[in-house]
Amino acid sequence: MSLRGRACIVGAYEHPTRKAPDKSVAQLHAEVAFGALEDAGLTKADVDGYFCAGDAPGMGPLAMADYLGLDRLSHVDSTDIGGSSYLAHVAHAAAAIALGRCNIALITLAGRPRSEGQATGTGARAQNATVPDDPFEIPMGRTVAGSYALCAMRHMHEFGTTSEDLAWIKVAASQHAQHNPHAMLKKPVTVEEVVNSPMVADPLHRLDCCVISDGGGALIVARPEIARSLKRPVVSIRGTGEAVKGQFGGYPDLTFSGARFSGARAFEEAGVTPSDIRYASIYDSFTITVLIQLEDLGFCAKGDGGKFVRDGNLISGVGKLPFNTDGGGLCNNHPANRGGMTKVIEAVRQLRGEAHPAVQVADCGLALAHGTGGLLGHRHGSATLIMERE
Amino acid sequence: MSERIIAAPVVDPSTKPVWDAAAEGRLLIGRCRDTGRHFYYPRGASPFTLSSNVELVQASGRGTIYSYTVMRVAQPYACAYVELEEGPRIFTNIVDCDFDEIRIGMRVRVVFKPSQTAEGEPGAPVPMFAPA
Numbered sequence: 094m095s096l097r098g099r100a101c102i103v104g105a106y107e108h109p110t111r112k113a114p115d116k117s118v119a120q121l122h123a124e125v126a127f128g129a130l131e132d133a134g135l136t137k138a139d140v141d142g143y144f145c146a147g148d149a150p151g152m153g154p155l156a157m158a159d160y161l162g163l164d165r166l167s168h169v170d171s172t173d174i175g176g177s178s179y180l181a182h183v184a185h186a187a188a189a190i191a192l193g194r195c196n197i198a199l200i201t202l203a204g205r206p207r208s209e210g211q212a213t214g215t216g217a218r219a220q221n222a223t224v225p226d227d228p229f230e231i232p233m234g235r236t237v238a239g240s241y242a243l244c245a246m247r248h249m250h251e252f253g254t255t256s257e258d259l260a261w262i263k264v265a266a267s268q269h270a271q272h273n274p275h276a277m278l279k280k281p282v283t284v285e286e287v288v289n290s291p292m293v294a295d296p297l298h299r300l301d302c303c304v305i306s307d308g309g310g311a312l313i314v315a316r317p318e319i320a321r322s323l324k325r326p327v328v329s330i331r332g333t334g335e336a337v338k339g340q341f342g343g344y345p346d347l348t349f350s351g352a353r354f355s356g357a358r359a360f361e362e363a364g365v366t367p368s369d370i371r372y373a374s375i376y377d378s379f380t381i382t383v384l385i386q387l388e389d390l391g392f393c394a395k396g397d398g399g400k401f402v403r404d405g406n407l408i409s410g411v412g413k414l415p416f417n418t419d420g421g422g423l424c425n426n427h428p429a430n431r432g433g434m435t436k437v438i439e440a441v442r443q444l445r446g447e448a449h450p451a452v453q454v455a456d457c458g459l460a461l462a463h464g465t466g467g468l469l470g471h472r473h474g475s476a477t478l479i480m481e482r483e
Numbered sequence: 484m485s486e487r488i489i490a491a492p493v494v495d496p497s498t499k500p501v502w503d504a505a506a507e508g509r510l511l512i513g514r515c516r517d518t519g520r521h522f523y524y525p526r527g528a529s530p531f532t533l534s535s536n537v538e539l540v541q542a543s544g545r546g547t548i549y550s551y552t553v554m555r556v557a558q559p560y561a562c563a564y565v566e567l568e569e570g571p572r573i574f575t576n577i578v579d580c581d582f583d584e585i586r587i588g589m590r591v592r593v594v595f596k597p598s599q600t601a602e603g604e605p606g607a608p609v610p611m612f613a614p615a
Contacts, residue, residue, distance in 0.1 A: 215556050220493045228492035229524035230574050232598055232609045234554060239562045242552035250550070250587045295553045342530030343512075343523035343571030345564065347550055470550075470564075471574070 095362055100187035101320035102328045102480065103197075104133030104313030105441040107419075107434075109275050111426060113307040114208040119150050119160050121203030121309045126161055129311035134323050135197065141165050142189055142198030142314075144182040147173030148429060149201070157201065168195040174337065174474025175466020176376065176431035178202075179312070181476040183437060184333035186314035196316050203309030204429020213305050213430050214238035215293065230471065238302065238379070240468035242294035245381035247347040249296060251396065256296055258399030259380040260287035263300050263423050265407035266377065270420025272449040277304045278424040287380075301380040303422035303432065310434040312441075321483075326445040331459070332363025332479035339472040348396075350382075350465055351475030352389035359477035360391070365459065367391040370479070372443040372454045373414055374436035374462040377421040378469075383407075386463055387414075390477065409452040418443065418452035433464035437478065444482040458482050487558040491598040491606020500539055501525050502607035510593050510610050511539040512571060523571035543568045544593035545615060553582045565591055565612050579613040590615040 106128030113121060122145070130136055143166050149157050153171035168189045172181055179202055186198035206213055214237045220227040248254050264284055270276035282300060290300040320327045336354035339345075360366060367390060375390075377383045384398035392414060393401040406412030419425045419439040422432040440460040442448045459481045467473035494502050504511045513522040515529035516536045522529070529537050549572045551563035561577040563585075577585050578596060592615045595608035 215554060217490070220490065222493045222495065225526060226524060228494070228498060232490045232492050233574055233576050233611075234487065234489075234560050234562055235574065236554065236562075239552050239554050243550045243562065243564060246552055246587070247550035292553075292555045294555065295551075297552075340572075343521070343573060345572055347564070 094191060096184065096187045096191060096333050097331050097362055098317065098329055099191040100314050100330050101317050102183065102312055102437070102441050103315045103320045103323050103325060104129040104135065105438045106132050107310045107426070107438045108203070108308040108428065110308050111275065111277050111306045112207050113205055118203050118205055119157065122149065122157055122201045123161055125203055125309045125311035126199055126201050129199065129313050133313045133325060135313065137162060138165065139197045140199045142168040142186055142195030144170045144186060144198060144200040146178035146202065146431070147171060148204060148431065168198070174476065176378065176433045177464030177466035177474045177476040178431065179433040179437060180462060180464045180478050181335050183312060183314055183330065183478055184335065184476065187330045187333065190314065190316050196319060198314045200312040200314065201309065202311070202429055202431055202434040204431065205307040206430050207305050207307045211305065214302055235471065237468060238294040238297060240470035241379045241381055242297045243470040244347040244385060245296050248381065248385065251348055252399065254384065254399040256288045256298070257284050258403060259301055259384060260284040261402045261405070262377070262380040262383045262407065263287045265405060266417055266421045266423040268408050269418045269452050270424035272451040273420045273425055276420040276425040277306055278420070297379055297381065303378050303427045304424065305430070306426050306428055308426055308428035310428065310438050312434070312437055327483040328441050328444045328480050329483050330478065331481045332359035332365070334358030334362070334477040336475045337473070338475065345470070347470050348385070350385050350389050350469060351473060352386045352463055352465065352477065355475040355477040356390040356463065359479050363479040365479065369459055370461045371457045372418070372440065372460040373416050374440045375416050376432055376436060376464045377417055377423045378432060378465070380423070382465055382469060385469070386465060390461070390463060409454060415452070415454050418448050431466070433466065433476065436462040436464055440480055444480055487560055489596055489598040489609055491600040492609060494607060497527050498525060505595055505608045505610060508595055510542045510544050512542045512567065512569060514538050514540045521569040521571050523573045546591055546612065548577065548585065548587050548589045548591060550587060551577060551585050561585055563612070576611040577613070578611045
């Protein structure tokens, strides 16, 4: 069954906080849920489907569903593929709606890594005795930043990609973030500033990394007939794709991501090609994440990502493919260290014509959002969504 | 500059032979008997066929660097994927060298480095690689 046109995004809300020392994670889930329902013109009594990922407090969706007072649920899902979970949740919600298992689904994300002082990118993790890869990787100092850096180093080796190329991605994000009053990093930066920032994990500099922020976001996915009865512009699901990529038993190729598979699936379902996309939210945990995904999604050929992002090609109003017009994870917000939620939210803003006027894409009828969750160089999930304005 | 403490790998009955061999300076990797292909990390099922017709075999310990990064933290260290002569690319560290001299394609050989538990007790030595 194709999910094309089977469900719509009717509510979207990004929490304005970037540091929430006095709020609990559960409270943040409630605030974003309320915000998204208010945006849609609905109340919690309308919600019969609930989605959160494995990082939400409690067992699967149970504690949060109870905390939020969701007492009419007929469908729940706590799929966790890291930061890409929330894109998968939209697709799973559309599937559940298409099957008649629910009508109005709520998806929430919240977290406080900034207030909790997590060493998100470079900190050592504890081994989990039941996770089979941990004893072979944690003693080696596996980190988030290091895993992405290994991919960047190999990409540079095979294709001649440079640190300056990667820096253009941060430059584009910062050009957008200057218009976002909530963004953590509002000041536009130059290529020189990025490549001269301190090295974190060769070849990734500090400014190649995303921000660490508290906050969250929520989405409401509904049956199309319901969407059309509400007052907001209708954003319809057109294509969806998911994939996971690991080490293939010890034969990893670090130059591509699961986007190669999830993107192809989403484009096939949508019946469109990359050149049809007017705006793209591309997961930006690090600059290299963006570059590899752009290639894998088909916006340019494998190895041509450096050339594609140069000279402001990702800047709205300047280049061919406006991306992450809220400033993205690189400058705006990366709540709970999971950027998939905000990727969908900014795509919805663009399709509704509600992005900041300085970055709004003219006649934005078709948008893509893509997420990568986990460790790019070890094992990760990928999820792609293509959405259109009706 | 002091070197970082290497966390002791958690050993369970399925991986004990691997770590016992490490204590003798031998690198064991998985081999799928059905396909003849080697795999890493070692496990009880073939990642190629899902069959349990697998064995542990000793690797030569020689390989080349597929990719690397230097973690610029308080006690810097170099992570890498090393492509073994037997085929698998294994996630490891590059040690006993100037980090600025590490290059993709560099030939390396296995060395075992001591690890330590959270309680400060010695753990199994872990396979890392130095310039050959």
